[in-house]
Amino acid sequence: xxxxxxxxxxxxxxxxxxxxxxxxxxxxxxxxxxxxxxxxxxxxxxxxxxxxxxxxxxxxxxxxxxxxxxxxxxxxxxxxxxxxxxxxxxxxxxxxxxxxxxxxxxxxxxxxxxxxxxxxxxxxxxxxxxxxxxxxxxxxxxxxxxxxxxxxxxxxxxxxxxxxxxxxxxxxxxxxxxxxxxxxxxxxxxxxxxxxxxxxxxxxxxxxxxxxxxxxxxxxxxxxxxxxxxxxxxxxxxxxxx
Amino acid sequence: xxxxxxxxxxxxxxxxxxxxxxxxxxxxxxxxxxxxxxxxxxxxxxxxxxxxxxxxxxxxxxxxxxxxxxxxxxxxxxxxxxxxxxxxxxxxxxxxxxxxxxxxxxxxxxxxxxxxxxxxxxxxxxxxxxxxxxxxxxxxxxxxxxxxxxxxxxxxxxxxxxxxxxxxxxxxxxxxxxxxxxxxxxxxxxxxxxxxxxxxxxxxxxxxxxxxxxxxxxxxxxxxxxxxxxxxxxxxxxxxxxxxxxxxxxxxxxxxxxxxxxxxxxxxxxxxxxxxxxxxxxxxxxxxxxxxxxxxxxxxxxxxxxxxxxxxxxxxxxxxxxxxxxxxxxxxxxxxxxxxxxxxxxxxxxxxxxxxxxxxxx
Numbered sequence: 317x318x319x320x321x322x323x324x325x326x327x328x329x330x331x332x333x334x335x336x337x338x339x340x341x342x343x344x345x346x347x348x349x350x351x352x353x354x355x356x357x358x359x360x361x362x363x364x365x366x367x368x369x370x371x372x373x374x375x376x377x378x379x380x381x382x383x384x385x386x387x388x389x390x391x392x393x394x395x396x397x398x399x400x401x402x403x404x405x406x407x408x409x410x411x412x413x414x415x416x417x418x419x420x421x422x423x424x425x426x427x428x429x430x431x432x433x434x435x436x437x438x439x440x441x442x443x444x445x446x447x448x449x450x451x452x453x454x455x456x457x458x459x460x461x462x463x464x465x466x467x468x469x470x471x472x473x474x475x476x477x478x479x480x481x482x483x484x485x486x487x488x489x490x491x492x493x494x495x496x497x498x499x500x501x502x503x504x505x506x507x508x509x510x511x512x513x514x515x516x517x518x519x520x521x522x523x524x525x526x527x528x529x530x531x532x533x534x535x536x537x538x539x540x541x542x543x544x545x546x547x548x549x550x551x552x553x554x555x556x557x558x
Numbered sequence: 559x560x561x562x563x564x565x566x567x568x569x570x571x572x573x574x575x576x577x578x579x580x581x582x583x584x585x586x587x588x589x590x591x592x593x594x595x596x597x598x599x600x601x602x603x604x605x606x607x608x609x610x611x612x613x614x615x616x617x618x619x620x621x622x623x624x625x626x627x628x629x630x631x632x633x634x635x636x637x638x639x640x641x642x643x644x645x646x647x648x649x650x651x652x653x654x655x656x657x658x659x660x661x662x663x664x665x666x667x668x669x670x671x672x673x674x675x676x677x678x679x680x681x682x683x684x685x686x687x688x689x690x691x692x693x694x695x696x697x698x699x700x701x702x703x704x705x706x707x708x709x710x711x712x713x714x715x716x717x718x719x720x721x722x723x724x725x726x727x728x729x730x731x732x733x734x735x736x737x738x739x740x741x742x743x744x745x746x747x748x749x750x751x752x753x754x755x756x757x758x759x760x761x762x763x764x765x766x767x768x769x770x771x772x773x774x775x776x777x778x779x780x781x782x783x784x785x786x787x788x789x790x791x792x793x794x795x796x797x798x799x800x801x802x803x804x805x806x807x808x809x810x811x812x813x814x815x816x817x818x819x820x821x822x823x824x825x826x827x828x829x830x831x832x833x834x835x836x837x838x839x840x841x842x843x844x845x846x847x848x849x850x851x852x853x854x855x856x857x858x859x860x861x862x863x864x865x866x867x868x869x870x871x872x873x874x875x876x877x878x879x880x881x882x883x884x885x886x887x888x889x890x891x892x893x894x895x896x897x898x899x900x901x902x903x904x905x906x907x908x909x910x911x912x913x914x915x916x917x918x919x920x
Binding site for chain 2: 327348349351366367369370387389390406408409427428451452453477478498499
């Protein structure tokens with residue numbers, strides 16, 4: 317394990333130190349807003365205390381795990397390909413923007429535009445789980461992958477802001493909630509998740525809860541909604557003229 | 559060199575603000591420490607600060623901070639000021655010669671009071687009188703720019719990175735209960751001193767991160783009420799709109815926020831009846847003052863500070879509170895550098911203002 321004190325280091329120097337470090341496990345302390353930490357990194361684990369800057373783990377590659385022990389800022393996991401980003405706090409806006417693989421796990425809440433335009437292809441199936449709630453435009457233009465919002469402090473209230481899933485034309489959004497968002501677009505199908513659908517996320521949700529010590533979530537008893545693109549009003553028809 | 563207004567400037571930028579609800583005074587260095595963290599959000603083409611409560615010994619007078627291109631502009635402006643104001647005190651604003659800040663204009667400060675006879679003649683109250691005089695100088699005297707005109711407050715801005723601008727103006731020597739800071743990233747012009755943030759009229763100052771798509775509509779609307787946009791960067795018009803709605807029309811700031819960042823109609827539809835009527839009224843009547851495009855702003859005013867995002871929240875903004883202190887910033891790191899243990903951390907929603915005021919003024 318290699319320790320790096322990030323105090324007063326510019327993000328370019330810091331990222332160079334991480335990239336050329338031979339040890340595969342790097343622990344950063346005193347991080348204060350340095351951007352692009354772990355950008356396009358492959359096969360390395362990074363542990364962060366302090367506040368990592370914007371675009372943490374952008375274009376992240378396989379075999380990498382980034383763990384943040386505080387909150388993170390905006391655009392975490394931007395266009396990430398693979399690997400995992402684990403945040404033991406809140407996230408700013410647009411985490412998982414255009415993400416095309418890997419996992420982002422956020423214990424508390426996320427800002428606006430979480431999972432904006434995530435996409436999937438064959439075995440690349442990105443996943444984002446948020447423990448509590450997210451702001452507006454969650455999963456906007458979603459093209460693939462899965463977003464799960466658990467609302468673990470919300471007592472069954474809807475854990476998303478306005479315009480959830482607006483423009484989505486692929487992928488799935490799971491909401492642990494007793495009510496649906498009030499302004500759902502007609503281009504979205506929303507229904508209570510079936511047993512099969514819940515089975516498909518059971519493993520991930522269970523390990524998320526044990527990772528963050530969240531104990532009040534019960535996949536068998538709690539109500540989960542699933543949102544997906546409408547089978548009748550397909551956006552696809554808007555984009556392609558057949 | 560083309561000045562702003564001759565070319566269009568979208569900008570990136572960083573903002574931060576610090577406020578003590580108990581009116582505890584602290585030096586401008588804290589604002590410098592905060593904005594320095596976001597160095598990479600600026601490109602060295604503008605930085606600035608606004609401090610409130612910094613001139614207690616002259617608190618009943620308007621403090622004018624003026625930038626002059628040359629002596630001629632200074633002579634002309636001082637003649638104008640002598641004609642319209644009683645000048646209580648005038649001095650150069652103390653600066654420190656540093657490598658990072660070059661080509662400074664002449665930078666002067668005047669504490670003034672409207673001349674009683676002129677004021678009576680004008681049939682205006684002193685704030686309106688002073689505002690009109692400021693507009694007049696900025697519009698008609700070539701090479702003169704009044705960047706700040708409130709009471710017991712001041713704006714300090716320059717070309718350069720904000721942390722250097724703070725050092726240049728010796729902000730460690732000023733103590734205020736509120737500071738805002740700005741680092742600029744204009745992408746289309748060289749930028750210039752007057753075009754740096756904050757933009758200010760009377761005691762209102764605005765720092766802004768974003769780009770106003772509706773600038774021209776907003777500008778034309780404000781011209782109907784006598785506000786001339788002389789600096790022609792989009793932020794200037796926000797300062798005037800707040801001055802108009804808040805000072806002249808007497809609307810509380812949360813209502814002003816509902817005009818500038820009006821909710822979408824689909825959101826208004828779901829409001830309860832009373833609120834719906836009110837917001838619909840504001841949106842319909844002042845549609846020309848709706849700001850479209852991404853923005854996060856901090857608005858300093860006498861006794862308070864307001865943070866506001868555009869309704870779609872296309873820019874970042876975080877607010878932390880600890881005891882009587884309130885910290886606001888584009889990035890969490892910019893406020894964590896000052897305080898690591900918040901009582902409360904808030905990510906304001908789009909279009910929802912976060913307003914703090916001095917406890918003795920609530």
